[in-house]
Amino acid sequence: MTRAEVPIPGFCSVVVGGQRCSRPRASEPFPRSCCSPAAAAASCAAGSWCASVSLRFRARGSFCSASSWKTVSISDLRPVTYDGSICGNDQNGTKIAVQFRSGFSWTVSFTKEASTYSIGSILFSYNMSDSTTFPDAKEKGIVTVNDSVAIKIPLDDIFRCNSLSVLKENNVLQYFWDVHIQPFVQNGTVSTKEFVCDEDKTPTTLAPIIHTTAPSPTTTPAAKEKPEVGNYSVNNGNGTCLLASMGLQLNITQDKVASVININPNTTDFTGNCHTETALLRLNSSTIRYLDFVFAVKNENRFYLKEVNISMRLVNGSVFSIANNNLSYWDAPLGSSYMCNKEQTVSVSGTFQINTFDLRVQPFSVKEGKYSTAEECSADSDLNFLIPVAVGVALGFLIIVVFISYMIGRRKSRTGYQSV
Numbered sequence: 001m002t003r004a005e006v007p008i009p010g011f012c013s014v015v016v017g018g019q020r021c022s023r024p025r026a027s028e029p030f031p032r033s034c035c036s037p038a039a040a041a042a043s044c045a046a047g048s049w050c051a052s053v054s055l056r057f058r059a060r061g062s063f064c065s066a067s068s069w070k071t072v073s074i075s076d077l078r079p080v081t082y083d084g085s086i087c088g089n090d091q092n093g094t095k096i097a098v099q100f101r102s103g104f105s106w107t108v109s110f111t112k113e114a115s116t117y118s119i120g121s122i123l124f125s126y127n128m129s130d131s132t133t134f135p136d137a138k139e140k141g142i143v144t145v146n147d148s149v150a151i152k153i154p155l156d157d158i159f160r161c162n163s164l165s166v167l168k169e170n171n172v173l174q175y176f177w178d179v180h181i182q183p184f185v186q187n188g189t190v191s192t193k194e195f196v197c198d199e200d201k202t203p204t205t206l207a208p209i210i211h212t213t214a215p216s217p218t219t220t221p222a223a224k225e226k227p228e229v230g231n232y233s234v235n236n237g238n239g240t241c242l243l244a245s246m247g248l249q250l251n252i253t254q255d256k257v258a259s260v261i262n263i264n265p266n267t268t269d270f271t272g273n274c275h276t277e278t279a280l281l282r283l284n285s286s287t288i289r290y291l292d293f294v295f296a297v298k299n300e301n302r303f304y305l306k307e308v309n310i311s312m313r314l315v316n317g318s319v320f321s322i323a324n325n326n327l328s329y330w331d332a333p334l335g336s337s338y339m340c341n342k343e344q345t346v347s348v349s350g351t352f353q354i355n356t357f358d359l360r361v362q363p364f365s366v367k368e369g370k371y372s373t374a375e376e377c378s379a380d381s382d383l384n385f386l387i388p389v390a391v392g393v394a395l396g397f398l399i400i401v402v403f404i405s406y407m408i409g410r411r412k413s414r415t416g417y418q419s420v
């Protein structure tokens with residue numbers, strides 16, 4: 001298994017005993033179908049295992065085109081059955097068998113030793129005869145890929161691997177993340193001890209975001225790209241009273257690991273309200289319960305971002321909430337808008353910061369739904385400010401050079417006159 005990126009919080013629900021996961025979203029870097037409820041029976045195995053599969057097959061050529069490779073992503077697992085799942089005991093291992101849609105099946109086998117267990121094999125099979133998924137497949141029939149992962153884990157521990165792992169075998173790419181599994185639950189009690197996979201152990205010498213250099217040979221999620229810019233507005237019944245457009249990237253640090261999440265404007269809702277002295281922009285999505293931006297007026301002539309208040313669901317089901325009402329960002333005169341195209345960071349707390357891109361906001365005095373003139377952040381104007389300085393320095397230098405050459409020239413001509 002190889003590591004490819006920090007998990008995106010909030011995508012899967014935590015499972016003990018088996019439950020559905022949230023539906024895959026178009027915003028994902030690649031299609032993920034979610035959480036096979038890994039626990040065949042809560043009494044013998046518990047946990048969750050998020051998986052997604054992408055596979056290629058050779059499509060038949062036609063009269064005028066050659067055969068070609070096509071890619072299929074299995075993005076919705078339902079309906080799901082668990083036939084063939086076995087509760088492990090001293091003789092036989094635990095097996096989690098999942099069948100979904102038509103002809104797909106996925107089986108993970110665990111074996112038990114005296115004081116350890118291991119994840120033996122991960123089998124994935126699909127039916128190329130299924131003409132809905134493989135409409136013009138050249139070959140027909142059932143294809144099975146078998147991967148083995150030889151990891152030994154103490155019997156009483158939950159195996160945890162939040163990091164994205166990629167298994168590649170022939171034409172099948174399997175992505176796994178948020179794996180929390182205890183295949184041999186002892187005495188009916190789910191353990192609290194975790195065995196953490198290497199990928200989750202952040203090397204202390206490396207910044208956690210570095211694994212964007214995905215070693216996987218095929219298309220894996222690229223480096224955390226810039227978030228898409230969303231256009232947000234608030235209407236107070238009299239027309240638009242607040243305007244904002246910005247790309248937002250959340251950076252949550254927990255247990256020294258930073259997770260960076262881009263907000264996808266396509267799947268984000270917004271509301272808010274406007275008063276004379278304060279204005280609120282609230283965003284929410286399936287994982288973000290609310291992300292509030294509260295603006296205020298100071299000295300009766302300027303506005304600024306005063307408060308950020310967030311509550312969001314993380315991968316493991318816990319809720320992350322932070323508020324800070326003593327901020328001072330995005331400061332501009334009333335009647336104008338604030339603009340910053342460069343990346344800027346709003347540091348809400350030691351564990352939470354928001355990176356903004358191509359930012360423009362106007363929380364007060366919006367006229368006819370349009371932005372007023374913008375006051376630009378100093379980061380944007382850095383260069384503009386440097387240009388005259390550079391020109392000045394160059395000019396000064398030129399003058400000095402001219403002056404020195406003039407002096408040398410004069411001295412030379414003087415000595416010349418004297419020698420004659």
Ligand SMILES: *[C@@H]1O[C@H](CO)[C@@H](O)[C@H](O)[C@H]1NC(C)=O
Nearest residue numbers: 026027028228264265266267
């Ligand atoms: C958002 O929607 C637009 C238009 O439908 C699309 O071009 C864009 O790729 C979508 N962005 C994401 C992150 O899904």
Ligand SMILES: *[C@@H]1O[C@H](CO)[C@@H](O)[C@H](O)[C@H]1NC(C)=O
Nearest residue numbers: 086087088089090091092093
């Ligand atoms: C182990 O599996 C075999 C066949 O799969 C079965 O016949 C046997 O009863 C199982 N043993 C136990 C103790 O469940």
Ligand SMILES: *[C@@H]1O[C@H](CO)[C@@H](O)[C@H](O)[C@H]1NC(C)=O
Nearest residue numbers: 155156185186187188189191
């Ligand atoms: C399970 O129960 C047995 C006997 O009741 C006990 O010896 C053992 O330590 C228990 N194991 C765990 C993991 O609690």
Ligand SMILES: *[C@@H]1O[C@H](CO)[C@@H](O)[C@H](O)[C@H]1NC(C)=O
Nearest residue numbers: 235236237238239241274275
């Ligand atoms: C709407 O606009 C009118 C006229 O400009 C103003 O008198 C009224 O107070 C406004 N209502 C709200 C809710 O802002």
Ligand SMILES: *[C@@H]1O[C@H](CO)[C@@H](O)[C@H](O)[C@H]1NC(C)=O
Nearest residue numbers: 209251253258260350353355
């Ligand atoms: C996320 O936050 C951490 C800790 O504050 C910081 O070291 C890291 O550079 C940040 N990452 C991004 C992409 O902003």
Ligand SMILES: *[C@@H]1O[C@H](CO)[C@@H](O)[C@H](O)[C@H]1NC(C)=O
Nearest residue numbers: 267268269283284285286287
């Ligand atoms: C945002 O919140 C509203 C009201 O609570 C809810 O109806 C809506 O579905 C939420 N939007 C998303 C994208 O979850």
Ligand SMILES: *[C@@H]1O[C@H](CO)[C@@H](O)[C@H](O)[C@H]1NC(C)=O
Nearest residue numbers: 254255314315316317318319
């Ligand atoms: C979820 O993960 C965070 C950080 O990894 C941790 O602080 C929190 O306790 C976890 N919550 C649960 C319910 O496991």
Ligand SMILES: *[C@@H]1O[C@H](CO)[C@@H](O)[C@H](O)[C@H]1NC(C)=O
Nearest residue numbers: 290292307309310323324325
């Ligand atoms: C943050 O929002 C929550 C829910 O709306 C609210 O209860 C809480 O008081 C807010 N915190 C601050 C500091 O405003």
Ligand SMILES: *[C@@H]1O[C@H](CO)[C@@H](O)[C@H](O)[C@H]1NC(C)=O
Nearest residue numbers: 306323324325326327328329
């Ligand atoms: C708010 O921030 C200012 C400076 O950033 C600081 O001096 C002040 O003590 C803070 N107030 C509170 C209540 O945290």
